[in-house]
Amino acid sequence: MPIIQVEMLKGRTVEQKRAMAKKVTEALVETVGCKTEAVKIIIREMEFEDYAQGGVLHCDINK
Template sequence: MPIVQVEMLKGRTLEQKRALAQKVTEAIVETANCPKEAVKIIIREMDFENFSQAGVLKCDE
């Protein structure tokens, strides 16, 4: 049973999350040769204040 965790900043629409889940599931089914019912995806969203790149918080950009 593949379990995938996707971490991303908040702001994606429900439609974007649905598309992401569908495409990731298709890729895993194809490469891991497992049924789509076995694929689990966890989407974790972060606030902009909880992500930093190059020492700068995303909310400060």
């Protein structure tokens, strides 16, 4: 039973998350040979102030 955790910044629509879940599931079924219903995906969304890159909070980029 593969369990995939996806962490991303907030802002994606439900349709985008649905499409991502479908594609990730299809990739796992194809590559590891599991059943579709065995794939579990956890989506964790972060606020822009909870993510930094290069020492800069994402909420401070392009200010």
